[in-house]
Amino acid sequence: MLGIKRGEIMKLSTRGRYGLKAMFQLALHHGEGPISLKIVADKQSLSENYLEQLFSTLKKDGLLDSVRGAQGGYLLSRDPNEITVGQILRSLEGNMAPSDCIVDNEFGCSREDSCVTRLVWIKIKDSIDEVIDSITLQDMVEDDKKMKNGEEKQ
Amino acid sequence: MLGIKRGEIMKLSTRGRYGLKAMFQLALHHGEGPISLKIVADKQSLSENYLEQLFSTLKKDGLLDSVRGAQGGYLLSRDPNEITVGQILRSLEGNMAPSDCIVDNEFGCSREDSCVTRLVWIKIKDSIDEVIDSITLQDMVEDDKKMKNGEEKQ
DNA sequence: TTTAATCCCAAGCATTTCGCTTGGTTATCC
DNA sequence: GGATAACCAAGCGAAATGCTTGGGATTAAA
Numbered sequence: 001m002l003g004i005k006r007g008e009i010m011k012l013s014t015r016g017r018y019g020l021k022a023m024f025q026l027a028l029h030h031g032e033g034p035i036s037l038k039i040v041a042d043k044q045s046l047s048e049n050y051l052e053q054l055f056s057t058l059k060k061d062g063l064l065d066s067v068r069g070a071q072g073g074y075l076l077s078r079d080p081n082e083i084t085v086g087q088i089l090r091s092l093e094g095n096m097a098p099s100d101c102i103v104d105n106e107f108g109c110s111r112e113d114s115c116v117t118r119l120v121w122i123k124i125k126d127s128i129d130e131v132i133d134s135i136t137l138q139d140m141v142e143d144d145k146k147m148k149n150g151e152e153k154q
Numbered sequence: 155m156l157g158i159k160r161g162e163i164m165k166l167s168t169r170g171r172y173g174l175k176a177m178f179q180l181a182l183h184h185g186e187g188p189i190s191l192k193i194v195a196d197k198q199s200l201s202e203n204y205l206e207q208l209f210s211t212l213k214k215d216g217l218l219d220s221v222r223g224a225q226g227g228y229l230l231s232r233d234p235n236e237i238t239v240g241q242i243l244r245s246l247e248g249n250m251a252p253s254d255c256i257v258d259n260e261f262g263c264s265r266e267d268s269c270v271t272r273l274v275w276i277k278i279k280d281s282i283d284e285v286i287d288s289i290t291l292q293d294m295v296e297d298d299k300k301m302k303n304g305e306e307k308q
Numbered sequence: 309t310t311t312a313a314t315c316c317c318a319a320g321c322a323t324t325t326c327g328c329t330t331g332g333t334t335a336t337c338c
Numbered sequence: 339g340g341a342t343a344a345c346c347a348a349g350c351g352a353a354a355t356g357c358t359t360g361g362g363a364t365t366a367a368a
Contacts, residue, residue: 012252012275014356021271036314050357056316069365070313085274098166116298117175120239120289121166127281135274144270168327190343204328210345223336224342309368316363324355334345 034073081138188227235292
């Protein structure tokens with residue numbers, strides 16, 4: 001039935017996926033001073049240099065602060081409950097729109113369809129936005145605690 | 155502030171975008187016999203050969219029927235209210251999952267994060283699914299009528 | 309004051325994916 | 339039997355992805 005195995009679409013790139021995980025790591029240790037790129041990269045077993053690029057973006061967008069030199073590292077620019085998943089993903093990935101037709105209102109919307117499809121893309125985008133803007137890093141930290149407690153009880 | 159203009163992510167490919175538009179065209183003229191690829195392609199001003207590939211996929215997934223030979227063409231395999239946007243997009247694009255971590259449960263979920271991020275991807279996916287599975291081609295046709303009536307009254 | 313640790317920055321680059329195009333074959337109506 | 343269509347498989351240039359490379363500049367600790 002599934003025939004051809006196509007790549008899954010509507011997929012985040014590694015930027016968003018690695019980046020959110022990394023930010024969550026920082027949230028877990030928030031308040032304990034800066035954490036070095038190396039530590040975060042090691043923990044997620046991914047390239048230090050690549051993660052650096054993501055952190056650079058996140059910093060430029062005001063989600064991270066950094067401390068240079070030995071003993072330096074990165075830290076959240078504000079409290080975990082003031083940073084949403086949406087802010088992180090949009091910083092790393094750009095707009096969460098299924099079609100450009102939404103953002104650029106430019107488009108070849110032909111006469112006959114009068115862009116009903118556009119309505120669909122808007123509904124999808126709105127529903128994604130609603131989810132990602134409602135989850136903070138703090139929420140994730142709490143969910144994590146719950147999951148760990150759950151494990152202990154087994 | 156926006157600095158680098160990154161490509162928008164979580165975006166559908168042309169397959170999904172063209173495909174849904176084309177299916178909507180067929181829905182508009184449902185019950186009037188088969189419509190040729192050429193006509194649909196012309197109306198959307200896109201490549202006949204490319205659209206053919208999309209239709210081939212949609213047919214294989216049971217969303218379209220075809221009639222070969224002269225006067226032939228394509229038609230919806232069932233009533234517009236029995237075909238959802240979700241069925242179309244999944245046929246053309248694959249699963250609507252922001253991360254493989256959801257589908258393949260295989261993943262490098264490290265100890266410390268215990269995959270809280272996975273929860274986020276699941277929430278995103280669920281919310282997308284809810285939207286696209288709740289919209290039928292029939293809904294789109296009706297929305298289209300409303301929009302056209304709105305225009306006339308201006 | 310050196311040295312090691314760290315952030316910072318720009319460029320390059322192999323691979324994969326996307327968005328088609330090309331060039332046919334087969335079926336059906338007139 | 340000729341025109342009109344659906345069917346099918348392969349190829350292919352351009353762009354994006356997911357990194358790597360190779361340097362700096364800044365600072366804490368020795």
